[in-house]
Amino acid sequence: MARRMGDRFRYLLLMVVLTLWPAFAHSAEKKTEAELRNFVVQDCGSCHGLTFKGGLGPPLRPSDIEQLPVAAIEAIIREGVPGTAMPPWKALLTDDDMAWISRQLKSGALLEKTR
Numbered sequence: 001m002a003r004r005m006g007d008r009f010r011y012l013l014l015m016v017v018l019t020l021w022p023a024f025a026h027s028a029e030k031k032t033e034a035e036l037r038n039f040v041v042q043d044c045g046s047c048h049g050l051t052f053k054g055g056l057g058p059p060l061r062p063s064d065i066e067q068l069p070v071a072a073i074e075a076i077i078r079e080g081v082p083g084t085a086m087p088p089w090k091a092l093l094t095d096d097d098m099a100w101i102s103r104q105l106k107s108g109a110l111l112e113k114t115r
């Protein structure tokens with residue numbers, strides 16, 4: 001009897017875990033492209049300007065960041081610029097997100113879509 005109860009409990013626990021799993025897994029999921037685009041315009045735009053023409057932070061149009069390779073932009077986004085208002089974003093963004101944002105900034109593609 002006690003053994004049967006134990007099995008049933010384990011079965012229930014398994015069901016609960018399987019039911020809740022997608023909810024937890026979702027939080028670690030990559031942002032959709034639309035979510036990322038909004039994030040960059042709103043959050044990065046709050047300092048760099050909604051059209052990246054500059055504000056508190058320097059302008060980030062393709063011609064402004066010509067001298068910065070994609071990997072350098074990624075590193076700046078990940079770690080921020082210590083001693084300045086540019087914060088690190090690694091806690092909020094995945095590596096893929098940061099790589100995507102860097103490529104978008106370099107190509108200016110994001111600006112075309114938000115204009």
Ligand code: HEC
Pocket residue numbers: 040043044045046047048056057058060064065073076077081084085086087089101
């Ligand atoms: C709170 C204001 C603020 C926010 C928000 C912010 N930045 Fe910055 N950012 C700055 C400042 C200030 C600098 C200049 C740092 C310095 O003096 O080198 C900077 C520098 C940069 C640079 C280097 C530019 C260059 O020419 O050297 C990049 C790239 C950049 N930010 C990207 C981003 C991205 C992408 C986001 C959003 C994920 C973002 N920033 C959000 C303030 C901000």
